[in-house]
Amino acid sequence: MDLPDLADLRAAAHVVSLPLVTRFRGIDHREALLLRGPEGWTEFSPFLEYDDAEASVWLAAALDFGWRPQPAPVRExxxxxxxxxxxxxxxxxxxxxxxxxxxxxxxxxxxxxxxxxxxxxxxxxxxxxxxxxxxxxxxxxxxxxxxxxxxxxxxxxxxxxxxxxxxxxxxxxxxxxxxxxxxxxxxxxxxxxxxxxxxxxxxxxxxxxxxxxxxxxxxxxxxxxxxxxxxxxxxxxxxxxxxxxxxxxxxxxxxxxxxxxxxxxxxxxxxxxxxxxxxxxxxxxxxxxxAGRVEADAGLLRQHAASPDRHAWWLARLERCHAVLAAR
Structure with a gap:
């Protein structure tokens, strides 16, 4: 697929940190980068320990879901x-x-x-x-x-x-x-x-x-x-x-x-x-x-926004993974 412009993605990105009810996979908060594409909201959230090669596959999925029509459902x-x-x-x-x-x-x-x-x-x-x-x-x-x-x-x-x-x-x-x-x-x-x-x-x-x-x-x-x-x-x-x-x-x-x-x-x-x-x-x-699309709530995005350093970390990761996809 043609990749959306990186500058547009960076400008539109929301990075959140959500608390868990109980510790899971060794973490008590789940971080994710959220975007809204022409088809609706989408998510880029590879686990923190994944390298850029693996994480870029998650970005491909996020961009596909946000920017392309999806297969028709056979069940609701x-x-x-x-x-x-x-x-x-x-x-x-x-x-x-x-x-x-x-x-x-x-x-x-x-x-x-x-x-x-x-x-x-x-x-x-x-x-x-x-x-x-x-x-x-x-x-x-x-x-x-x-x-x-x-x-x-x-x-x-x-x-x-x-x-x-x-x-x-x-x-x-x-x-x-x-x-x-x-x-x-x-x-x-x-x-x-x-x-x-x-x-x-x-x-x-x-x-x-x-x-x-x-x-x-x-x-x-x-x-x-x-x-x-x-x-x-x-x-x-x-x-x-x-x-x-x-x-x-x-x-x-x-x-x-x-x-x-x-x-x-x-x-x-x-x-x-x-x-x-x-x-x-x-x-x-x-x-x-x-099944169906989910709309993000602006107030909840603000309430659970990640700290500035974590926001910057995810934007840097987005940029690196975008470069991996662009090179394919």
Whole structure:
């Protein structure tokens, strides 16, 4: 695509810092750069540790969503899951209470500094809260090696797991673990092996996953993510990257456009934010979200504006990533 002028982007950029309800991914505030293009509001929010090459893909997604028409939806409502960070078991009920009507919970496990005993206690609390008909999936973010993952499955299988997301970091590890667990009936989902891979289809070709987790920003936009799902030949779950409601609207556009959506999507994460940039945050109602564009609220943009030094940091990042895209 033809890139919008950098000077115009810099002049229009809003950088916000939103507090979280509970610490997640090691942070207690989520920063994002927001822009309004001809098609509406859009978001550029790669995590702070990502280098410019990786972050530029997120910028491509933001510009695509703000400056280009998006694929037509095939559904209006998107069922979503609750997301339970690596909290203590006694805090699980309070987290789940923020997700109205959600029948599925994704539980973070393999947190650095915690033990399998912590994971078991957390998952047990989630299962107790969800009841026998609730769906419980686990996300290890690649935190286990093969043996650790197999051992964890033995300890956690009693909680009737829907699937296990990115238990190991490498595709070869996922493939071996999938073979070891063939008789357990627990599907393997690939997340980082899709969105952070030089070849996002390698995990599917290797037979290392039963489904893929896709996120619009890290994959370069809605259209790019749709192509990856189609070429993978696997069922897909659309998830978020702890976006503001504007970024979540991009993920919802993706989920609404997928031909098939067999799993609840990880797009209810506005419930992890203590504040947002719109007067009508995309929090689940009746276990679902309605797809559509989100309008930023000028007062909330001012209220949650990042400090001047953080604003400058994000503008510099925007400039570098714009240069990466311009050089392609």
């Amino acid at each position: 409502r998107v069922p979503v899951n609750a997301t339970v960070p690596a909290v203590a078991a006694e805090d699980v009920a309070a987290v789940l209470a923020r997700y109205d009507g959600c029948r599925t919970a994704k539980v973070k496990v393999a947190e650095r500094g915690q033990s399998l005993r912590d994971d078991v206690a957390r998952v047990r609390a989630v299962r107790a809260a969800m009841g026998p008909e609730g769906r419980v999936r686990l996300d290890a973010n690649g935190g286990w090696n093969i043996d650790e993952a197999e051992h964890a499955v033995h300890a956690l299988a009693e909680f009737d797991l829907e699937y296990l997301e990115q238990p190991c970091a490498e595709v070869a590890e996922l493939a071996e673990l999938r073979e070891r667990l063939a008789d357990w009936g627990i599907p393997i989902a690939a997340d980082e092996s899709v969105r952070k891979a030089a070849d996002p289809l390698a995990v599917a070709r290797a037979g290392a996953a039963d489904l893929v987790v896709v996120k619009a920003q890290p994959l370069g936009g809605v259209g790019a993510a749709l192509r990856i799902v189609a070429e993978s030949g696997l069922p897909a779950v659309v998830s978020s990257a702890l976006d503001t409601s504007i970024g979540l609207s991009m993920g919802l556009t993706l989920a609404a456009a997928l031909p098939d959506l067999p799993y609840d999507c990880g797009l209810g994460t506005a419930s992890l934010l203590a504040a947002d940039v719109t007067a009508t945050p995309l929090r689940p109602q009746g276990g679902a979200l309605v």
